[in-house]
Amino acid sequence: RTYSEELLQYARVWIPDPEEVWKSAELLKDYKPGDKVLQLRLEEGKDLEYCLDPKTKELPPLRNPDILVGENDLTALSYLHEPAVLHNLKVRFIDSKLIYTYCGIVLVAINPYEQLPIYGEDIINAYSGQNMGDMDPHIFAVAEEAYKQMARDERNQSIIVSGESGAGKTVSAKYAMRYFATVSGSASEANVEEKVLASNPIMESIGNAKTTRNDNSSRFGKYIEIGFDKRYRIIGANMRTYLLEKSRVVFQAEEERNYHIFYQLCASAALPEFKTLRLGMKFTFIVLCNCRYKAASLSFLRISDSYQMGIFRILAGILHLGNVEFASRDSDSCTIPPKHEPLSIFCDLMGVEYEEMAHWLCHRKLATATETYIKPISKLHAINARDALAKHIYANLFNWIVDHVNKALHATVKQHSFIGVLDIYGFETFEINSFEQFCINYANEKLQQQFNMHVFKLEQEEYMKEQIPWTLIDFYDNQPCINLIEAKMGILDLLDEECKMPKGSDDTWAQKLYNTHLNKCALFEKPRLSNKAFIIKHFADKVEYQCEGFLEKNKDTVYEEQIKVLKSSKFKLLPELFQDEEKVLSPTSATPSGRVPLSRTAIKPAKARPGQASKEHKKTVGHQFRNSLHLLMETLNATTPHYVRCIKPNDFKFPFTFDEKRAVQQLRACGVLETIRISAAGFPSRWTYQEFFSRYRVLMKQRDVLSDRKQTCKNVLEKLILDKDKYQFGKTKIFFRAGQVAYLEKIRADKLRAACIRIQKTIRGWLMRKKYVRMRKAAITIQRYVRGYQARCYAKFLRRTRAAITIQKFQRMYVVRKRYQCMRAATIALQALLRGYMARNKYQMMLREHKSIIIQKHIRGWLARVHYRRTLKAIVYLQCCYRRMMAKRELKKLKIEARSVERYKKLHIGLENKIMQLQRKIDEQNKEYKSLLEKMSNLEITYSTETEKLRNDVERLRMSEEEAKNATNRVLSLQEEIAKLRKELHQTQSEKKTIEEWADKYKHETEQASMQSQMYEKIPKELDLNDERLRYQNLLNEFSRLEERYDDLKDEMNLMVVHVSSQLSESSNISVFLSFPSLFPIFTHCHASLCCGRGKLLDFLLFFLKQEPSEKKAPLDMSLFLKLQKRVTELEQEKQSLQDELDRKEEQALRAKAKYESLKRQELESENKKLKNELNELQKALTETRSPEVTAPGAPAYRVLLDQLTSVSEELEVRKEEVLILRSQLVSQKEAIQPKVNNSQQMHCVLSTPSENWGCNFLSAFTQLLLNFFRLLESQLQSQKKSHENELESLRGEIQSLKEENNRQQQLLAQNLQLPPEARIEASLQHEITRLTNENLDLMEQLEKQDKTVRKLKKQLKVFAKKIGELEVGQMENISPGQIIDEPIRPVNIPRKEKDFQGMLEYKKEDEQKLVKNLILELKPRGVAVNLIPGLPAYILFMCVRHADYLNDDQKVRSLLTSTINGIKKVLKKRGDDFETVSFWLSNTCRFLHCLKQYSGEEGFMKHNTPRQNEHCLTNFDLAEYRQVLSDLAIQIYQQLVRVLENILQPMIVSGMLEHETIQGVSGVKPTGLRKRTSSIADEGTYTLDSIIRQLNSFHSVMCQHGMDPELIKQVVKQMFYIIGAVTLNNLLLRKDMCSWSKGMQIRYNVSQLEEWLRDKNLMNSGAKETLEPLIQAAQLLQVKKKTDEDAEAICSMCNALTTAQIVKVLNLYTPVNEFEERVLVSFIRTIQMRLRDRKDSPQLLMDAKHIFPVTFPFNPSSLALETIQIPASLGLGFISRV
Secondary structure (H helix, E strand, O other): OOOHHHOOOOOEEEEEEOOOEEEEEEEOOOOOOOOOEEEEEEOOOOEEEEEOOOOOOOOOOEOOOHHHOOOOEHHHOOOOOHHHHHHHHHHHHHHOOOOEEEEOOEEEEEOOOOOOOOOOHHHHHHHOOOOOOOOOOOHHHHHHHHHHHHHHHOOOEEEEEEEOOOOOHHHHHHHHHHHHHHHHOEOOOOOHHHHHHHHHHHHHHHHEEOOOOOOOEEOOEEEEEEEEOOOOOEEEEEEEEEOOOHHHHOOOOOOOOOEHHHHHHHHOOOOHHHHHHOOOOOOOOOOOOOOOOOHHHHHHOOOOHHHHHHHHHHHHHHHHHHOOOOEEEEOOEEEOOOOOHHHHHHHHHHOOOHHHHHHHHHEEEEEOOOOEEEEEOOHHHHHHHHHHHHHHHHHHHHHHHHHHHHHHHOOOOOOOEEEEEEEOOOOOOOOOEOHHHHHHHHHHHHHHHHHHHHHHHHHHHHHHHOOOOOOOOOOOOOHHHHHHHHOOOOHHHHHHHHHHOOOOOHHHHHHHHHHHHOOOOOOEEOOOOOOOEEEEEOOOOEEEEEOOOHHHHHHOOOOHHHHHHHHOOOOOHHHHHHOOOOOOOOOOOOOOOOOOOOOOOOOOOOOOOOOHHHHHHOOOHHHHHHHHHHHHHHHHHOOEEEEEEEEOOOOOOOOOOOOHHHHHHHHHHHOHHHHHHHHHHOOOEEEEHHHHHHHOHHHOOHHHOOOOHHHHHHHHHHHHOOOHHHEEEOOOEEEEOOOHHHHHHHHHHHHHHHHHHHHHHHHHHHHHHHHHHHHHHHHHHHHHHHHHHHHHHHHHHHHHHHHHHHHHHHHHHHHHHHHHHHHHHHHHHHHHHHHHHHHHHHHHHHHHHHHHHHHHHHHHHHHHHHHHHHHHHHHHHHHHHHHHHHHHHHHHHHHHHHOOHHHHHHHHHHHHHHHHHHHHHHHHHHHHHHHHHHHHHHHHHHHHHHHHHHHHHHHHHHHHHHHHHHHHHHHHHHHHHHHHHHHHHHHHHHHHHHHHHHHHHHHHHHHHHHHHOHHHHHHHHHHHHHHHHHHHHHHHHHHHHHHHHHHHHHHHHHHHHHHOOHHHHHHHHHHHHHHOOOOHHHHHHHHHHHHHOHHHHHHHHHHHHHOOOHHHOOOOOHHHHHHHHHHHHHHHHHHHHHHHHHHHHHHHHHHHHHHHHHHHHHHHHHHHHHHHHHHHHHHHHHHHHOOHHHHOOOOHHHHHHHHHHHHHHHHHHHHHHHHHHHHHHHHHHOOOOOOOOOHHHHHHHHHHHHHHOOOOHHHHHHHHHHHHHHHHHHHHHHHHHHHHHHHHHHHHHHHHHHHHHHHHHHHHHHHHHHOOHHHHHHHHHHHHHHHHHHHHHHHHHHHHHHHHHHHHHHHHHHHHHHHHHHHHHHHHOOOOHHHHHHOOOOOOOOOOOOOOOOOOEEOOHHHHHHHHHHHHHOOOHHHHHHHOOOOHHHHHHHHHHHHHHHOOOHHHHHHHHHHHHHHHHHHHHHOOOOHHHHHHHHHHHHHHHHHHHHOOOOHHHOOOOOHHHHHOOOOOOOOHHHHHHHHHHHHHHHHHHHHHHHHHHHHHHHHHHHHOOOOOOOOOOOOOOOOOOOOOOOOOOOOOHHHHHHHHHHHHHHHHHOOOOHHHHHHHHHHHHHHHHHHHHHHHHOOHHHOOHHHHHHHHHHHHHHHHHHHHOOOHHHOHHHHOHHHHHHHHHHHOOOOOHHHHHHHHHHOOOOOHHHHHHHHHHOOOOOOOOOOOOHHHHHHHHHHOOOOOOOOOOOOOOOOOOOOOOOOOOOOOOHHHOOOOHHHOOOOOEEO
């Protein structure tokens, strides 16, 4: 059908509109050829007559079907034209909030002016590795396509980002670079990807500024090459800049600003390091604002602090230079005021002479052939020269920074390929356009030409690939416009020529342009009202350029004398900026950095001849820009380009506001519409044969369907479209002309509509017939019941009438009788009331009279009493007055008598006598006092003499006492101090025990309370436990990752040592550690802590938590606090157990000491008795052999004998103590051994011999003995003294440590009280953990010492037992047979030969490596799993551990366990990608862990053991620490298992769960445009749902064969289902074509199949189904009704597992596949958002597909008896023997 034939009634078209650009309308009647007017109706209901253009007779463009609106790719539209493109972009941007859209090979990005959560790490991971057409449009998809093509085709790539100022070019380029940095990573230790990202804020600071259109507009273009090595990892980068807008430094338009760096510098003026810059004044170059940030990025890019300060000095100097003012002397000269402050500051900052700079700012040098002249310049020229100097300094500083950024990003190894990101200005047109806009538009002309050629080339390649007849497509070629600008005698040529002229000006240049091009070139025009402007017809629009300023900007003139002054600066950075000016290779007169990226080879300038440097220096800006643009085009042509066109939706920066006029201007300017036009000129719509068959199967009859899909499609198309020019058949696709897909969609919709009408007709007829039959049957039934009801009602009426008459008779009689009785009762009541009333009135009258009489009586009495009191008061008053008068008279008389002399004489007679008596008494007392004084002096003299005598006696006694008791007092004082210290220690220990008892009691109560509330708190506890496990297992995962990284780096180091020289290997060794400077201390501390066991694990946790950045510190997590508190409790319990064991050792020592003291007391008593007997015998012998004078008590011989006896007794005591010490040691270790030789008796026998042989040698022998005894006694006293002193020092040290601990606790308490509550809890918790850990370590050290002591004593005991045995044998020979009978017979252990095996395996120490090699490293899991019992390696290893424990060989146990763990790690590192290997060793590690628990001897693990198994428990070693290490290893293996199965499932999930049509025919395929998606029809290499289920079956069967614990299998299955649900949902949220009703049905069916698999495997209680709940709710959301408020309420209550962002995203992406479905209205989405605004959920859009649930290993004891296990010969373990 032709285009005019499609303009039928109700067809929708687009018509031009001055406001909305295009408006939609509907035809009211068919269009017929020749009609001049179309009858239309607008969407608002207004009728309109649209007149066709009589010249062109162009018909209005048709509108696409609604089903095609909102597509991801504009080329998928059937009608490709401007209104369709504009409408599609508007629908996606406004309704769906989608800012990215494909247009063929171009990504159109609309600036939302709002932060969107679509650039996170999860989004990058979602797009990584995906095909470009499989996901929704995104800048990450373009970056992934470029990265993939670079790796696949080994061809360099380019991403060209263009658009207007404010359209988001810089942000798009930044996100593209962030994607490369995240996906590829860095290949060296320099973290190049971080440096690439860190260079962005620096370049924005020095190259971006606020304009009227953009707050952060890039005022330069840049091309960044990101270099990759052969493994496609980032190794370096390089930046090329273009056309910096230098004029902005000295001039900014209204409402615009200078570059950001100046404002950042001024905002930091208050910093101490910036005081010397003197930035506190007002500057003419800028208007101040507030911002600051750059030094950190400069340091990161290896710009030293001195250079940074130099940069700030230069920038401040530029600002001060702008404040320099000039004063005119005359019209041709000017001067600077003397000591001008801004200039002096500028000179100080730049390090130049003030006089020279002031001179050359006002003068210039003119050189002729013979002489040189210095000429003054006018004020205007001086100001222009000053501004030119400021611009030149800033431009050179800009280039210097770019150069150093490139040096920091320079690759140290050879570059294999690169991806270039071009962030360049788009087409610009303003009210006044100057040289900058001319260059920008010239660059865009070149880029547009390259873009058109690339699009044309791709179209040609596609047609040739499909073998479609190629017809030449006419497209716009802008080569004439480019020739106008850059060809010979073009605009740039004429501009350069005019710049060389001595008196060249803008006016003369304009006239040359008019003479050369006006009326000769169709693209060049002259404005009507101006002679200083010209117009160029660019590909986007006409632009009028003002000639004023073109020559000056092209020359970029700076006086050479001023530059020389700056070059002579003492400030070393400033000369560096100007030293390479002659090498002009960039548009801003900057040298390239290191290498020139555009040619990928370094360009070495030829050696210049004398005089050539000045020529090169005089190259114009236009010439430089043209050369750099040619180099850029060469680079782009040598790469595969990818295009991003940024669109600015409105000029007011309103979020999600679409201005159609502005959008159309930019679409025309950026070439998007040209792409559409080129596509529409050929065959824009393309379908594969399978997709066409799937979509239009409804248009085929059964007989038309053949086995060959291609032939079937050809047959159908020949019937549907008669014009064969409208389509072409390619090798794999069908190509359609524009509009044909819309026609096919209309036919399909009509066919479906007719089928729907037929179905509706049949269903409605059937429903109506069913309704009629039901109504007729109901009517007959109702009639029957109604008639019966009426008859019953009539009979009831007759009965009621008769009953009513009877009731009336009795009722009337009753009423009359009641009336009479009421009247009689009322009469009687009235009479009674009246009589009572009269009687009460009479009684009241009598009562009142009686009361009035009583009142009168009382009142009269009161009046009489008042009268009497008044009278009595008056009489008393008169008496008082009279008596007062009489008293006054008497007083007067007494006063007269007192004045008389006789009165005094009478009074003084008695006083004289009294005075004489008192005088006599005083004299007597003085005499007595003198006598007493004499007596007192005598007493004092006698007292002093007696006191002196007593004092001498006391002093003498004291001296003697001191001499006698000096040593005793010292010992006693020490003992008292020791006792006091021991008492304090006992008090401290008692307090400690009290606290521990209280803690145990509190713990017991807490456990009881937790047991009572366990039913109510089960779910929160499990959640907290899972959170704690998750944190712990994440730490283990990080540790294992770092350990693997360390091993990899170590392997690489070994390889580098082999292949590289020693110098390079040394540098690489350093680089390994420099690559992770922050992680290395964590790794080393983590490794050391885990090797030390559980005791130091908390130290590692605290250390790792302290590595977190302080600025990211989150609030205290109470769940973490509770779990750590639980860990503290466990450490306290462990400490308590160690303390109990220590106490038990101390009690044993105390018991041994007590036994020693009792034995000592018994020996002393026996020796005392023996000595007394010996003394008596000796005295008796003396009396018998000597005379009495000799034996007298005072005789010398008697004294000598007593002294000898004393020495002998002392020697006996020494010997007894030695024997007792030995005996106490024997008793404490082995109580059965009792000494049978009385050493004291032997000693007594030996010492008694001298008393029998009394002679001359007696004295000499005992003198020698005395000397020996004194020496021994002295040594023992010294040793005892030392021991006491050591004990005293230890006690003092312990007291001092306790005091310090107390002080520290008080300080910590005071500090904690000053902290906020959360920080207080955290600080106290950390301190408590540290304290308990230290105490734990101390107790472990004490326990080790005790163990060593015990082992030492055991060895001594064996030696002593052997010696005692020999003594007993020697004594038994001398004992009679009768005595032997009384002695107890010592039991003898006779070894018995074991007949049964003990469940142990013995191996030699040297065979340990062989055991590990055969049992772990070289074991094949498949053979073991099929032929042998599950977990056999674990059982064998445990039986070997049992034998080492039985031998009490701790070294062997430790070595075997360490080798086992390291062997398992090596196997997993070597074959870590094999699911069977990882599953096998996870199962065996868990079984080994369970065996260590089951046979540990702990009661909690022995409940399910048999008696025989209890006998096999470990006896000598507690392997709790190794159990913890094995548990950590099992967690790491589990996480590796999850990663393996994730890698296996990842490619299957999207294809099987989303793309594959499990229910064929439910969902149709929509047109997809240029970028084809993955087909939903299952091919041979396509994954389906059956593939996923087969893989799940494989996983489950492997785990069951390996004997994995059922609970662990459930956790693995839960993790697999979570991965499936998360990946499926994430892709659903990023794919608009998948959000439809039919796809929701497919997803729900697929989920039901997975649930069926869970039921078949009895895994419904594993929690796996719950992980699919978000996916299930998303599928339900696609299928539910989405119109009314009730629907919104139902959606909010149903989707509780989805976040608000996910619900809104699904609703925005919902796309009808058929015309019968309706789109979701924007108002409905707003209603959903309002209802969900109070829901507190994560703002994250995607689920974390990498999340791993915390794993637990429930204890699972084995019923297998160890002694029954047989070792097969196939394992090669013949060197092991069963025990």
